[in-house]
Amino acid sequence: MITHDVVIVGAGLAGMRAAIESAKVADTAVFTKVHPVRSHSGGAQGGINAAINPKDSWKDHWFDTVKGGDFLGDQDKAQVFTEEAPERIYELERWGVVFSRTSDGSIAQRPFGGMNFHRCCYASDKTGFLLLQTLYEQVLRHRVRVYEEWVVTKLIVEEGSVRGVVAYELTTGKIHAIRAKAVVLATGGTGRMYRVTSNAHACTGDGRAMAYRAGSPLEDVEFVQFHPTGLYGHGILVTEGCRGEGGFLLNGEGERFMMTYAPTKIELGPRDLVSRSIWTEIREGRGVRGEQAVYLDLRHLGKERIMDRLPQVHSLCRDYLGIDCIKDPIPIQPTAHYFMGGVPVDVWGASTYLQGLFAAGEVSCISIHGANRLGGNSLLDTQVFGRRAGIAAARFVQGRELLGFPNGQYDQEVARIQTLMERTTGTNIGELRTELQRTLTDLVGVFRNGPDLQRAVLAIEALQRKAQDMVVMDKSMIFNTDLVGALELQNLLLGAELIAKGALRRTESRGAHFRTDFLKRDDDNWLRHSLVFAGSDGPLWKDGEVTLTEFKPSERKY
Amino acid sequence: MEATCTIQRFNPETDERPHYVDYRIDVPDGTTILDLLHAIKDQQDGSLTFRRSCRSAICGSCAMKVNGVTIMVCKTQVQDAYIKGKLVIEPMGNFTIIKDLVVDLRFFWDKIHAVRPYLAERYSADAAKPYNRMTPEVVDSLKSLADCMFCGACYSDCEAIRVNRNFTGPAALTKAYRFAIDPRDRMGTDRAIELADSEGDGMWLCVICQNCQDHCPQGVRTIEAMDGLKNLATMSGQGAQGFTAAVDLLWKQANLYEVGEFENKMRTKRGLPERTHNNADMRRILKLTGLVQAAKPALLEGAPAPTTPKGGDS
Structure with a gap:
């Protein structure tokens, strides 16, 4: 029977970050239903938050995160999250992430929704993609064992402790029992239950369903984030970075309607508020040509800025809608995007309900995002808490006996x-x-x-x-x-x-x-x-x- | 509109070889080829097998051959590919088929892994300088190279790999170059030297058909990257063996082989000019073009004055 001390399920940014840490000291293997670089972390565009500017402070990031979450997030955990953020960014840079830069060579930061500082580090509009590449590079470098295209179908728990998983190996068709002392769930989100979603086909909430069936509760599941700007008719993500770079939201009558709903932050209000505002415009008949859409207008940013900062958005508009966002406004609609709830764990990613169960990234609920996650905080979540879950799982298995497999x-x-x-x-x-x-x-x-x-x-x-x-x-x-x-x-x-x-x-x-x-x-x-x-x-x-x-x-x- | 599409099918458990099946299907405006595959799978045959995930052209799962060219099916509209009533979907070329449109990518990943595709950090962290400064210009030079999403399209349509699987291939070489020119990378040019030296002539086999760059869904400048690697290697004295040897011969005798009297007689008869071994002109050309500096700089240092080699007619 395949046996590893630590089994990580999922190879997106959280899973790979956990694996890099765990593999340093413990026998670790990653099981993933798609190849690591196909993971949906790569779909993240806009950026990753951290107070790295000397004029900024992690305490402000902390407050913005708590307020953004409408005070449902646990503040002690959000503190850990924001305090540790700069070190994770530096680490990513040293690993080779091609961050966008300012003229003095520093990592560039753009404004993002619900924040009072230009705090979002980015790599044009492919931040998640470039982070995913770099994490995969580090997985190779650390020689982490990865079982690619193995679909984990069940979490095995007996008498309150984790014993392993069952996985279906696609290329051979075999169904394997896999023994482990600890299992780290890093399976991401579950947007595919919605018709209009930014999520990949692979985002089917496998981890949270397996944890629930195995006896873990799920926390705050009712909180579902709708990203304000999904490509109309497709739901494909159009980054908040568009608004961070200065893009406008216009209703069918050409008005910047966000001035009414968020007079101070305007387009850069938090996502829940912006999505509600868009839907209000649509419901009150001010959508675009009677459709369930409003416009995201980038035209005034000019070709150079769009091609430099938002090249992926430009390609997506061309390939999916046949429009040129340098010359035309982009029809958009809110799209199911992120699930604040998930498997409850502490700041070390450990479940307090099942021994040997850990979780990191979107599948988890720590809870730092509360009732609404701020843009740029999910990539950071994968790095801060992926690393912590890897450390904790490796520590958990040290000197612990492998329990019986049912x-x-x-x-x-x-x-x-x-x-x-x-x-x-x-x-x-x-x-x-x-x-x-x-x-x-x-x-x-x-x-x-x-x-x-x-x-x-x-x-x-x-x-x-x-x-x-x-x-x-x-x-x-x-x-x-x-x-x-x-x-x-x-x-x-x-x-x-x-x-x-x-x-x-x-x-x-x-x-x-x-x-x-x-x-x-x-x-x-x-x-x-x-x-x-x-x-x-x-x-x-x-x-x-x-x-x-x-x-x-x-x-x-x- | 209603469209007919032809899909190559292969079930390893029941089929001896791949075969083609036609499907008639309704295609509303704005349908991508991936939507079409999903519609066939959901409505007509659940066993149709293909990889896909993000459906927004960033994960690299769904590269396939459509009408003979490898593309990402998620970002391609049916209407653009439906030509003269034909839409033929096949798995990527140069790979072994696992099932239907799914191919075995191990060959590809082995090539990628072999170039050590990760940064060899030059600097370690310290409090004074927690990360590396880098100008926007350097970022620009790396950006397109780092955009490769490992979809495999460049291997599928590679004319060099079709005839020689020793070729390291565009994606892996591009990755190597991306690190070789990253100022943060400790190996830098050594990456090119290692690849130049590797068995199987891994980086010299490109036939410059340019399919990789022209078909890359991410617009990665693979040709530029492969040329860049060759230049780095050559300038470090690790040019392709054939190239270095050729420059050496041209320097010494102005020809790639010794030209005899008989050959020149034949040439005269056919109205062709005689070949000479007078290499003063050739040496000037080799210096002016930089070829000798690149391939054999040792020849320049204290090189003897041109002499008439034996067998020469001048």
């Missing part, structure tokens, strides 16, 4: 997959996925309300019943992407159920969670984390304390 659980997982493979008639996977995505985008979006959420819950539960007899059409085991799609859909359905139920339960508006039937933030009743556990009759909900240290919750104004 073969029965492996057999059950093989049986689950066999059942899927053997069924010849039933529901079409594509139809179910499309229906789920429509439900989430229509009913669990930027604006939410009780009746819509109620309908969403019923619809998702109906889809879950239908999914019990879905059919995998591909009957061969080698590189069966149809089977992978079926397993991913089960993860998406579970995640969607919890998000819709969590959103229904939280009767207030905070950060990215906005209820039109409960317009105000309600600190008396809801200044708390939500925790959901798998019960025998469905999800069980509990509340968790929010740690307040330095900053008293106040009304958010931008």
Whole structure:
């Protein structure tokens, strides 16, 4: 049986950062369903925040992060996050990241939403991509063992401690049991439950679903970030860096409508506020030509600046919409982008619920992003807490015995997959996925309300019943992407159920969670984390304390 | 519109060899080729197998041959590729097929890994200088080179790899060059020297067909990078063996081989000018073009005055 002390699931920026650290001292292996450089961290464009300018201060970054999260983030953890940020940037630079520079050779920084300083370090508009390249280079350099195109399908836990995982090896078609003393989940987000999303096809929330099924709760799942500027009709990310560089948002009447909603920060308000403002314009009939879109206008920035700072945006507009953003405004719409909630862990990425379980990056909930993450903070999250999870997992396995592996659980997982493979008639996977995505985008979006959420819950539960007899059409085991799609859909359905139920339960508006039937933030009743556990009759909900240290919750104004 | 598309299929568990299958499918405006593949998989045949992830042209998963040219299918509109009622989708060339449109990339990754594709840091961290300063101009020179997303398109359409798999190939050489010219890299030019010296003539086999650069979905200047590496190696005295030897011969005898009396007789008969071994002109040319400095600088230092080699007619 394949055995490693530390098994890392996922090879995006968080997983690779953890691996680099863990592999220095412990037997470490990374399992990833796509090759590391295909990970969706590479989709991040705009930048990574850190107070590296002598005139800036990590304490301001700390406050901006807490305020951006509408005071739901744990302040002690956000402090660690922002205090450690500069060292992680320096490290990336020393590893070879090609950051954009100012004329004196310093790392250039651009303004980003919800922040009071030009704090976002960037590499034109390919920051995530270039970070991902560099992290992969370091993985090679440190000779980290990577199992590429291995789909982890189950987390094995017995008597409250992690024993390993089950993984489907695509190129051979084999289903392996893998033993481990510690498992670090770094599987990213789950945007594929939405019809309009910036996320890659691979973002199906596998890690959070596996952790939940294995007995870990999930925290703050109802908080879903909609990025204000998705390419219209595609949902593909158009970076906040466009607005950081000075781009305008215009409604169908040509007005810079953000002046009304965020008089001080205007286009550079936090993402939740900007997305709500865009939807308000659209709902009140001021969209572009009656479509569900407004314009992102870069024309006044000029060709040189656009081609230097935003070349990827320029190509995306050309290839997907057939427009030249130097001459034409870009039609955009809010797009499901980031999940603030996830597997609850401490500042060392360790679960307090399952021994030997760690998590880092988007799959985790530490919580630093609270109810709304600021742009430029997610790349930083992967570096600060990926490293910490790697250190902690390696430390955890030192001198610890390998516990027994429950073969029965492996057999059950093989049986689950066999059942899927053997069924010849039933529901079409594509139809179910499309229906789920429509439900989430229509009913669990930027604006939410009780009746819509109620309908969403019923619809998702109906889809879950239908999914019990879905059919995998591909009957061969080698590189069966149809089977992978079926397993991913089960993860998406579970995640969607919890998000819709969590959103229904939280009767207030905070950060990215906005209820039109409960317009105000309600600190008396809801200044708390939500925790959901798998019960025998469905999800069980509990509340968790929010740690307040330095900053008293106040009304958010931008 | 409704389109017919032809896809090369291969299931290793049941098929002896790849075959082509036609699909008729509705294509609304703005449909990408990746959308089309998904529609076929969802609606007609779930076993159709291909790699994809980001669908925004940044992850490098979905390079395939469309009408004979390797492209990213996620960023290509069906309407642009549907020519004379034909759209043929095949896996990348120069690779072994695993299943349908999925190829085995190990050959490619081995090439990448072999060039030590990571920065050999010149500086370590200290409090006074936590990171390296770098001018925007240097950043500009690295930016396009660092854009390679390892999609494999340049290996798929490489004419050199088609005939000789020893060729290190465009993506790996570009990566090597990206580090060789990075002022933060300790190895620098040594990278070029090592590659020049490596067995199998790894970096000299490019036939300069330019497919790699012309087909690169990221617009990476691979030809410039490969030329750059060759220049670095040559200027360090590690030019291609054939090149160095040729300059040496030209310097010594103005010809690549010894020209005999008989040959010159034949030339005269055919109305061709005689070949001479008078190398004063040739040496001037070799100096003026910098070729001798690049290939054999030792020849210049204290080189004897031109003499008439034996067998010469002058």
